[in-house]
Amino acid sequence: MLNIHNLQTSVEGKEILKGINLQVNAGEIHAIMGPNGSGKSTLASVLAGKESYEVTGGEVLFDGKDLLDMAPEDRAREGLFLAFQYPVEIPGVSNINFLKTAIGEIRAYKGLDPLSSKDFLKLLKDKQELVELKASLVNRSLNEGFSGGEKKRNEILQLAMLEPKLAILDETDSGLDIDALRIVANGVNKLRSENNAFVVITHYQRLLDYIVPDFVHILYDGRIIKSGTKELAFELEEKGYDWVKDELSAQASPSL
Amino acid sequence: MxxxxxxxxxxxxxxxxxxxxxxxxxxxxxxxxxxxxxxxxxxxxxxxxxxxxxxxxxxxxxxxxxxxxxxxxxxxxxxxxxxxxxxxxxxxxxxxxxxxxxxxxxxxxxxxxxxxxxxxxxxxxxxxxxxxxxxxxxxxxxxxxxxxxxxxxxxxxxxxxxxxxxxxxxxxxxxxxxxxxxxxxxxxxxxxxxxxxxxxxxxxxxxxxxxxxxxxxxxxxxxxxxxxxxxxxxxxxxxxxxxxxxxxxxxxxxxxxxxxxxxxxxxxxxxxxxxxSGTETNLLGAYLVTGEQHVDNHTLVDHQMPHCNSSELYKGILHDKSRAVFNGKVFVRQDAQKTNAFQQNNNLLLSNQATVNSKPQLEIFADDVKCSHGSTVGQMNKDALFYLKARGIGEETAGRLLMQAFVFDILSRIEIPELRDFTEELLHKKLHTENLVIA
Known part of the structure; x- marks a missing residue:
C-alpha cells in the first residue's frame, strides 16, 4: 500500500530525514518510535503534504501512485489520513460542517454522489459513539476550546468518518490520560481491517499495549535504524533510547 | 483657501x-x-x-x-x-x-x-x-x-x-x-x-x-x-x-x-x-471588499464620565485592489475613571494589491481605567488551511471556509435571526459559497 524508498527531506536547509525505507501493506499496523528530534513528525508531515518540508530525494508510492506529486487534499482523497499531533483550532467552522464538506469533497473526487443529510447524520452518530465524543462538541467550532484529550478523540472521529486506507497517527497518545488513551486505542482497533493500514508514531511503548503493532521501527537521526516485531518496543522501553544510540555508534565504528 | x-x-x-x-x-x-x-x-x-x-x-x-x-x-x-x-x-x-x-x-x-x-x-x-x-x-x-x-x-x-x-x-x-x-x-x-x-x-x-x-x-x-x-x-x-x-x-x-x-x-x-456614567456601548463591524472597492470606518468612542463600558470589534477581508481603512479612536477623559474600553480590528489581506490602513488610537487622561486595543493585518492561517486540505478539502473551498469563519465571528453576534441570516446570505453571495454552511 505504502512504499517509501530512500526518502530525504530538509527544512530550511537542515537535513531531517536522511533516507527512510518503509513498506506498509494492507492489514498491517506499523509503529514508529524514536526520541525527540529523530524525525518522526517530519515523516508524518511530509507524507501528508505539508509545504514547509522540502523533499530532497527518494520516492513514496501510495497504491502505486506517486504520493509526493499530489496536493495534500488529493492525498486525503486517495485515502491517506494524518491524525495531527497538534490539531488546529478553527473558530467559526463547525465540526459537523467541516466533516460534511470533507466527505463531500472526497466523494466528489471518487465520482460518488453526495451523502444525504440523513445518511451523514446517521454515520456521524455511529462514529461519535465509537470515540465517546459528546454531541455538544460535534456541533461546536472545530477543536475550539477542546481539551487535549477531546482534540485527539476528534481526530479519531474524523478518521472514522473519512475511512482512509492508510492512517498515520502522529503521537496521538501524547497528553492523554489512560481513559482517553483507551478510548482512542479502542476506536483504532475497531476501525482496523484487512483493507486498511495504520502507522502509529509514538514516543512511548504504552500505546502499543492497546494498539498492538505488527512491526516496530526505531527512527533515529533521520533513519530507521532498527526494525522488529512488538517485542522491540518492550526492549526499547526497558533499555531506553541510549541503548539504540550506543548500538548505533558501535556499528559505526566496528574496529573499536 | x-x-x-x-x-x-x-x-x-x-x-x-x-x-x-x-x-x-x-x-x-x-x-x-x-x-x-x-x-x-x-x-x-x-x-x-x-x-x-x-x-x-x-x-x-x-x-x-x-x-x-x-x-x-x-x-x-x-x-x-x-x-x-x-x-x-x-x-x-x-x-x-x-x-x-x-x-x-x-x-x-x-x-x-x-x-x-x-x-x-x-x-x-x-x-x-x-x-x-x-x-x-x-x-x-x-x-x-x-x-x-x-x-x-x-x-x-x-x-x-x-x-x-x-x-x-x-x-x-x-x-x-x-x-x-x-x-x-x-x-x-x-x-x-x-x-x-x-x-x-x-x-x-x-x-x-x-x-x-x-x-x-x-x-x-x-x-x-x-x-x-x-x-x-x-x-x-x-x-x-x-x-x-x-x-x-x-x-x-x-x-x-x-x-x-x-x-x-x-x-x-x-x-x-x-x-x-454607567453607559454601555457595543460596536460590531464587518467588511468584505473586492475589485476596487473602498471602505473606510472611522469610529470614536468618547468616554466622558466614569463607569462606562465600551467594546468594539471590527473585522474585514480584502481582495484584489480593494482598500479598507479602520480608524478607531477611544478617548478616556480625565473624569472617566473606572472606564472599561475594548477595541479590536482584525484584517485578512488576501491580495498583494489590496491595502488596509488600520489605526487604533487610544487617548487616556484618567488613571483608573481598563483599556485594551489591538489591530492585526494577516494572511490566511496556513496551519488551518493545511488542516482542512489534509482532510480532502480543496484549496479554494478551504479558503472560503476560513474567510466565512472570519467574518462569521461578527455576524454570529447579531441577535436577530432573520437579520443574521440576511447578512450571512450577503457573505455567501460575495464569496460564491451558497452551499457551505458554517457553525
Missing part, C-alpha cells in the same frame, strides 16, 4: 447655494436658513476635505467626486422591499432621503416617525437639528447642513418597549444622471425606552451617486437602543455617513455596521459620546 478639494462639484454647490436659500426661505424656518448660511460659509472656505486633512488621509474623495453630480430630483424607486422580507418588522422607506409614506408601514405604538415638514414644525425636534453633531469646523458636516434636502425624525417615547424592529430602507435612485443626495435623520430614544432600528441601504440605476447622510441620535437615561446598518449599495455609489450618538446615564447602545455588498466607496464616521 484651505487644503480642501475645490473641484467642479464644489463649484456647482457653491454656485447653487444662493438660489436654494432663496427658495428655502419660503418653506423653511428662519433659524434653519441661518444655520445653513453659517455652514455654507465654512464649507465655501474649507472645501471638500482632501487627503491633506488628517481625518481623510487614506480616503481620496477627489477620486470619487469627479462626476457631474446634480441635486437629485427623482423620487420614485422601481421597487422597495429589497431586503429582509422574512423579518417581522415595521418598514419605513426613504427614497433619495425622502420619506415615502405610500411605501411604508404604519409605525408601531410607542414610536413616531416624522417627515421633513412635520419634523421642522415640531419644536421638540427641530431645535435639536445640528446640536447633537455640532462641530463648527467640520466641512463634511457643514456640507450636509448647508445642502440637505430632507430631514426625518424617529422618536421613541419614554418607557416604550417596542418589540417589533423598525426597518428603514434607504433607497437611492440614479437612472438619469449623476446624483447628489444629502439628507439627515434624528433619532431620539427617550428615557427607559427600548427599540431596535435596522437600516439597510440600497441603490438602483447605474449613474454615479454621492450620498451624504447625517444621523444624529440621542439615547436618554436608561434607554436601550439596538441599531444595525447593512450597507448594500451598488458600485456606482459613493456613500458618506456621519453618525453622532449621545448616550446618557445607564443607557445601552448596540450598533452593527455591515458592508458585504458592492459599494464603490463607503465612509462612515461613527461617533459615540458617553456623556454620563
Amino acid at each position: 484651505e487644503k480642501g478639494i475645490f473641484n467642479n462639484f464644489y463649484t456647482y454647490l457653491t454656485g447653487a447655494f444662493a438660489g436654494r436659500q432663496q427658495a428655502a426661505r419660503l418653506t423653511e424656518p428662519g433659524w434653519l436658513t441661518e444655520k445653513r448660511e453659517a455652514a455654507f460659509a465654512l464649507f465655501a472656505e474649507k472645501g471638500i476635505p482632501s487627503r491633506k486633512s488628517e481625518e481623510w488621509r487614506f480616503t481620496n474623495l477627489e477620486k470619487f467626486l469627479s462626476h457631474e453630480f446634480k441635486f437629485q430630483q427623482e423620487v420614485i424607486p422601481e421597487r422597495s422591499g429589497l431586503a429582509l422580507e422574512e423579518l417581522e418588522a415595521s418598514r419605513i422607506v426613504i427614497v433619495n432621503g425622502r420619506f415615502a409614506a405610500d411605501l411604508s408601514d404604519p409605525i408601531p405604538d410607542g414610536m413616531t416617525f416624522l417627515d421633513t415638514k412635520a419634523a421642522l414644525a415640531d419644536a421638540r425636534f427641530a431645535e435639536k437639528l445640528g446640536t447633537v453633531a455640532d462641530f463648527p469646523d467640520n466641512p463634511m458636516l457643514a456640507l450636509n447642513t448647508a445642502f440637505f434636502s430632507e430631514f426625518s425624525v424617529l422618536h421613541i417615547e419614554a418607557k416604550a418597549v417596542v418589540e417589533k424592529p423598525l426597518h428603514i430602507e434607504h433607497i437611492y435612485t440614479s437612472h438619469a444622471s449623476a446624483a447628489f443626495i444629502a439628507y439627515r435623520t434624528l433619532v431620539v430614544a427617550e428615557k427607559l425606552s427600548e427599540a431596535t432600528l435596522i437600516e439597510t441601504f440600497h441603490s438602483e440605476g447605474g449613474a454615479p451617486v454621492f450620498v451624504d447622510f447625517v444621523s444624529e441620535q440621542q439615547v436618554d437615561e436608561g434607554a436601550v437602543f439596538h441599531s444595525h446598518m447593512i450597507n448594500n449599495v451598488g458600485e456606482n455609489v459613493c456613500f458618506v455617513q456621519h453618525r453622532e450618538v449621545c448616550q446618557f446615564r445607564n443607557s445601552v447602545l448596540n450598533n452593527s455596521n455591515i458592508s458585504l455588498g458592492d459599494a464603490g466607496m463607503i465612509r462612515n464616521d461613527l461617533n459615540f459620546r458617553l456623556k454620563e
Whole structure:
C-alpha cells in the first residue's frame, strides 16, 4: 500500500530525514518510535503534504501512485489520513460542517454522489459513539476550546468518518490520560481491517499495549535504524533510547 | 483657501447655494436658513476635505467626486422591499432621503416617525437639528447642513418597549444622471425606552451617486437602543455617513455596521459620546471588499464620565485592489475613571494589491481605567488551511471556509435571526459559497 524508498527531506536547509525505507501493506499496523528530534513528525508531515518540508530525494508510492506529486487534499482523497499531533483550532467552522464538506469533497473526487443529510447524520452518530465524543462538541467550532484529550478523540472521529486506507497517527497518545488513551486505542482497533493500514508514531511503548503493532521501527537521526516485531518496543522501553544510540555508534565504528 | 478639494462639484454647490436659500426661505424656518448660511460659509472656505486633512488621509474623495453630480430630483424607486422580507418588522422607506409614506408601514405604538415638514414644525425636534453633531469646523458636516434636502425624525417615547424592529430602507435612485443626495435623520430614544432600528441601504440605476447622510441620535437615561446598518449599495455609489450618538446615564447602545455588498466607496464616521456614567456601548463591524472597492470606518468612542463600558470589534477581508481603512479612536477623559474600553480590528489581506490602513488610537487622561486595543493585518492561517486540505478539502473551498469563519465571528453576534441570516446570505453571495454552511 505504502512504499517509501530512500526518502530525504530538509527544512530550511537542515537535513531531517536522511533516507527512510518503509513498506506498509494492507492489514498491517506499523509503529514508529524514536526520541525527540529523530524525525518522526517530519515523516508524518511530509507524507501528508505539508509545504514547509522540502523533499530532497527518494520516492513514496501510495497504491502505486506517486504520493509526493499530489496536493495534500488529493492525498486525503486517495485515502491517506494524518491524525495531527497538534490539531488546529478553527473558530467559526463547525465540526459537523467541516466533516460534511470533507466527505463531500472526497466523494466528489471518487465520482460518488453526495451523502444525504440523513445518511451523514446517521454515520456521524455511529462514529461519535465509537470515540465517546459528546454531541455538544460535534456541533461546536472545530477543536475550539477542546481539551487535549477531546482534540485527539476528534481526530479519531474524523478518521472514522473519512475511512482512509492508510492512517498515520502522529503521537496521538501524547497528553492523554489512560481513559482517553483507551478510548482512542479502542476506536483504532475497531476501525482496523484487512483493507486498511495504520502507522502509529509514538514516543512511548504504552500505546502499543492497546494498539498492538505488527512491526516496530526505531527512527533515529533521520533513519530507521532498527526494525522488529512488538517485542522491540518492550526492549526499547526497558533499555531506553541510549541503548539504540550506543548500538548505533558501535556499528559505526566496528574496529573499536 | 484651505487644503480642501475645490473641484467642479464644489463649484456647482457653491454656485447653487444662493438660489436654494432663496427658495428655502419660503418653506423653511428662519433659524434653519441661518444655520445653513453659517455652514455654507465654512464649507465655501474649507472645501471638500482632501487627503491633506488628517481625518481623510487614506480616503481620496477627489477620486470619487469627479462626476457631474446634480441635486437629485427623482423620487420614485422601481421597487422597495429589497431586503429582509422574512423579518417581522415595521418598514419605513426613504427614497433619495425622502420619506415615502405610500411605501411604508404604519409605525408601531410607542414610536413616531416624522417627515421633513412635520419634523421642522415640531419644536421638540427641530431645535435639536445640528446640536447633537455640532462641530463648527467640520466641512463634511457643514456640507450636509448647508445642502440637505430632507430631514426625518424617529422618536421613541419614554418607557416604550417596542418589540417589533423598525426597518428603514434607504433607497437611492440614479437612472438619469449623476446624483447628489444629502439628507439627515434624528433619532431620539427617550428615557427607559427600548427599540431596535435596522437600516439597510440600497441603490438602483447605474449613474454615479454621492450620498451624504447625517444621523444624529440621542439615547436618554436608561434607554436601550439596538441599531444595525447593512450597507448594500451598488458600485456606482459613493456613500458618506456621519453618525453622532449621545448616550446618557445607564443607557445601552448596540450598533452593527455591515458592508458585504458592492459599494464603490463607503465612509462612515461613527461617533459615540458617553456623556454620563454607567453607559454601555457595543460596536460590531464587518467588511468584505473586492475589485476596487473602498471602505473606510472611522469610529470614536468618547468616554466622558466614569463607569462606562465600551467594546468594539471590527473585522474585514480584502481582495484584489480593494482598500479598507479602520480608524478607531477611544478617548478616556480625565473624569472617566473606572472606564472599561475594548477595541479590536482584525484584517485578512488576501491580495498583494489590496491595502488596509488600520489605526487604533487610544487617548487616556484618567488613571483608573481598563483599556485594551489591538489591530492585526494577516494572511490566511496556513496551519488551518493545511488542516482542512489534509482532510480532502480543496484549496479554494478551504479558503472560503476560513474567510466565512472570519467574518462569521461578527455576524454570529447579531441577535436577530432573520437579520443574521440576511447578512450571512450577503457573505455567501460575495464569496460564491451558497452551499457551505458554517457553525
